[in-house]
Amino acid sequence: MSPDFLNVIEVILNGLMAGIMYSLVALGFVLIFKASGIFNYAQGVMALFAALTLVGFQTGQVPFAHLINATFGTDVHHWGSGMNTFLAILCTMAVMILFAWLLERIVLRHMVNQAPIILFMTTIGLAYFMEGFGDLMWGADIKNMDVGLPSGGSFWLEDVTKGWASEGSEYYGMYIDVLDVWAAGIAILLVISLTLFSQYTKTGRALRAVADDHQAAMTVGISLRSIWIIVWSIAGFVALVAGIMWGSKSGVQFSLSLIALKALPVLILGGFTSIPGAIIGGLIIGIGEKLFEYSLGGMIGGATENWFAYVLALAFLMFRPQGLFGEKIIERV
Amino acid sequence: MSESNNNAGRTGETLLETKNITLSFGGVKALTDISFDVKEGEIRAIIGPNGAGKSSMLNVISGFYHPQQGEVWFRGEKRGPMKPYEVARQGVARTFQNIALFKGMSTLDNLMTGRMTKMHTNIFWQAIWKGPAEREELEHRERVEEIIDFLGIQSIRKTPVGRLPYGMQKRVELGRALAADAKLLLLDEPMAGMNQEEKEDMCRFILDMNDEFGTTIALIEHDIGVVMDLSDRVVVLDYGCKLADGVPDVVRNDQAVIDAYLGVSHES
Amino acid sequence: MLYREAGDFKTSYAADQQTFPLKLDRWFVWGVLAFAFLVVPFFINDYWEKSVLLPFLVWSMAALGLNILTGYCGQLSLGTGGFMAVGAYASYKLMVAFPELNMFVVVITSGLITAMVGIGFGLPSLRIKGFYLAVATLAAQFFLVWLFNKVPWFYNYSASGQISAPERTVFGVAVTGAAAPSWATYLFCLVLVVVFAYVARNLTRGRLGRSWMAIRDMDIAAEIIGVSPLKAKLSAFAISSFYIGMSGAMLFAVYLGSAEPTEAFGIDKSFLVLFMVIVGGLGSILGSFLGAAFLILFPVLMKNIMVGGFGWPADLAAHLELVFIGGLIMLFLVVEPHGLAQFWRITKEKLRLWPFPH
Secondary structure (H helix, E strand, O other), rough: OHHHHHHHHHHHHHHHHHHHHHHHHHHHHHHHHHHOOOOOOOOHHHHHHHHHHHHHHHHOOOOOHHHHHHHOOOOOOOOOOOOOHHHHHHHHHHHHHHHHHHHHHHHHHHHHOOOOOHHHHHHHHHHHHHHHHHHHOOOOEEOOOOOOOOOOOOOHHHHHHHHHOOOOOOOOOOEEHHHHHHHHHHHHHHHHHHHHHHHHHHHHHHHHHHHHOOHHHHHHOOOHHHHHHHHHHHHHHHHHHHHHHHHHHEEEOOHHHHHHHHHHHHHHHHHHHHHHHHHHHHHHHHHHHHHHHHHOOOOOOOOHHHHHHHHHHHHHHOHHHOOOOOOOOOOOO | OOOOOHHHHHOOOEEEEEEEEEEOOOOOOEEEEEEEEEOOOEEEEEEEOOOOOHHHHHHHOOOOOOEEEEEEEOOEOOOOOOOOHHHHOEEEEEOOOOOOOOOOHHHHHHHHHHHHHHOOOHHHHHHOOHHHHHHHHHHHHHHHHHHHHHHHHHHHHHOOOHOOHHHHHHHHHHHHHHHHOOOOOEEEEEOOOOOOOHHHHHHHHHHHHHHHHHOOOEEOOOOHHHHHHHEEEEEEEEEEEEEEOOOOOHHOOOHHHHHHHHOOOOOO | OOOOOOOOOOOHHHHOOOOOOOOOOOHHHHHHHHHHHHHHHHOOOOHHHHHHHHHHHHHHHHHHHHHHHHHHOOOOOOOOHHHHHHHHHHHHHHHHHOOOOOOOHHHHHHHHHHHHHHHHHHHHHOOOOHHHHHHHHHHHHHHHHHHHHHHHHHHHOHHHHEEEEEOEEEOOOOOOOOOOOOHHHHHHHHHHHHHHHHHHHHHHHOHHHHHHHHHOOOOOHHHHHHOOHHHHHHHHHHHHHHHHHHHHHHHHHHOOOEEEEHOOOOOOHHHHHHHHHHOOOOOOHHHHHHHHHHHHHHHHHHHHHHHHHHHOOHHHHHHHHHHHHHHHHHHHHHOOOOOOHHHHHHHHHHHHHHHOOO
């Protein structure tokens, strides 16, 4: 095999891995959309917030240290050497559940049966709020995340693939981050369990009923409040997983919340209500943008990853407005 | 019954004719081979059980659905494949089964929107407002005020329609359709969900519209009593097929219609 | 008592449908305009110009534009930043190519160019709606910013990749560049904003505005009663982009003086304008101004209190600002989804009745 061909394969593989990351975020979107009809723009910021909180617990930061110091003139920053990873994850999860509960109590409760676009804009507000809140609580500096997942290139893969290249060509093997492989495995596990949950449990059925019609679901005795808390907690969990993966890969920083935007075209391709759709959409976008950048990006100035996903989604929409897996919409009056 | 047919002499030429309309969604046939006509100046009713294809028929006439087979003739001309707004421009106005008013706008604005097809000042004049745009606005306002008087809705002129009660919304919707000064008015269940008094009002409006403005009306209605009293001719649909067509008395005694829809009344 | 309509009778439809039907309202508006045109220019200083008045005027223009598209026509757009960039780069190219051109002409032409681009990106709206459209407008946002970053022609091959506004004049008075006097830049923006707010009001109250609102409230019914969705949506995109383009040109040429696309016209600007429209009131001209005022003045005020008053570090203040703005957006959507404009209307109704409760 020629090195060029192997390079393309490497690009595709890396695209797949990036796609899985997009899928992870998109998954959180789909969950909330399916269960509450809310298009949760804040999903990316939730991932950032979860990651910040996790690192904060791990390293033993004092929450709001900055604010406290500014107000009282003190100089606090750490309360100890921190927790071990497992405990920190549990605590973070507790924070995310608390957050879901507060959100329901303070905001969502008042928004039953509002127009979807109003709910969407509410979550944009929420995204701003959480971003500021997270920074306020833990500081805005870039943090390293280490939860014990292996990372770095796989030498084994490098050695194996080096052997594939034809004799005498200069080829040094493929670079695949082990962390990405882990992420892929975890994403698959997450998808399977979530699908089982929403299809085969009573709560799952209630979730789907709420998604269809808030008021109708209430009349058959489903508690909208507890459902919303459950859903937002699950979304918080997915955000935590996504936050851990992205954080371990590229550090915990603001750009983490921008992946939320990348998840939007993913959802357009895959459809807003389909879990497998979110995964496949993510993979298509991941591979597409890497291949495009590899093949044409250099010619037109590079950094095409900024917009390629959106333009692809746009082009796609023109031909199939209902998404990859959506049903054809019959309009009625 | 004599009242209902008293304008039979006034009905003129065929205004609208549908020929062998067949419409299906995927594999489901909504309409099969439907032909009927609407004559100028008459009140034409379309009745049938739920799911018979009445609303689909109306949607075909107003250009929202495009039938797989068949032709629609309007004012003696065959209609090509048309967008709904082009149909509206030809002079077809309608109301909807589930009220489709513009909820964020006032009653007045809803009615003015009904006159959309008649207003033509360009964007430049509208930006300046003074001059042609204002003149046109006032001209159409006069006509709209006439309709407001006709329907007796002066007091809610500036109220956002979202705040109005159901019966009033129905009335405003009728006004919006009327404001188009259309050749043909399609009413999709104008009396659905109304109480007796509101129904009587609505019947009066429909008859008066027909009398005063000479509007041709095609309507769908479930209240058989109302339909029989109001309309000049009735077409009956069931499962997308035409069962009967004719003046109310004939339709009422048609055996197929009785079996499918009317049933046997308790007295007999 | 003080604010009342009794005795203010209308005898013609023209009088009934004027912009401010109440005499008191009319006086108030004329008063504000007189103050803005005749008093402020004599007392304006650099601080008020740069941190309050100019940003308020520039962003009001953008909010007007987005309100036409989102508030009146119901098409959610997240591409405002990208369209502002189009206006800014168009004005830059025009200023460099035609140094003699009156700045009013430059700004309006930039708006027209942006309108063309807006129509192009509005085409998808004919097939897709709601969130899907929002994502399509994101394509505009990211693609346009990338374009201005990567194609050197747009920034005239300058080494820094930045564009900076040369000194240009209106009737001999400089309104761009570092030497432009405060009163001139202020009046320049004020004239544009007042004129085009009036135009926006006219467009939204007539045939065109009704066709937009009909599409917004119920698009299918609108089409069936005779509104062409093609014309309604594309005209909304065009006019909205026209306003947004002008605001972009004003932002770059008059207010900032120099700009770099990712910084000045990023996605956060799209959200900022969207917030203004939400807070001010969707589908309200007045609301566009109130929203812009709120989101421009509120951070200035907070910064003054927290950094100036409490002596807190600036980054902390910035974080708190995010928290407050996000919280306020949610509060508004929960309490009054129709924004400040509705709040104002309610206050006026109360005032009309005062001192009686009913």
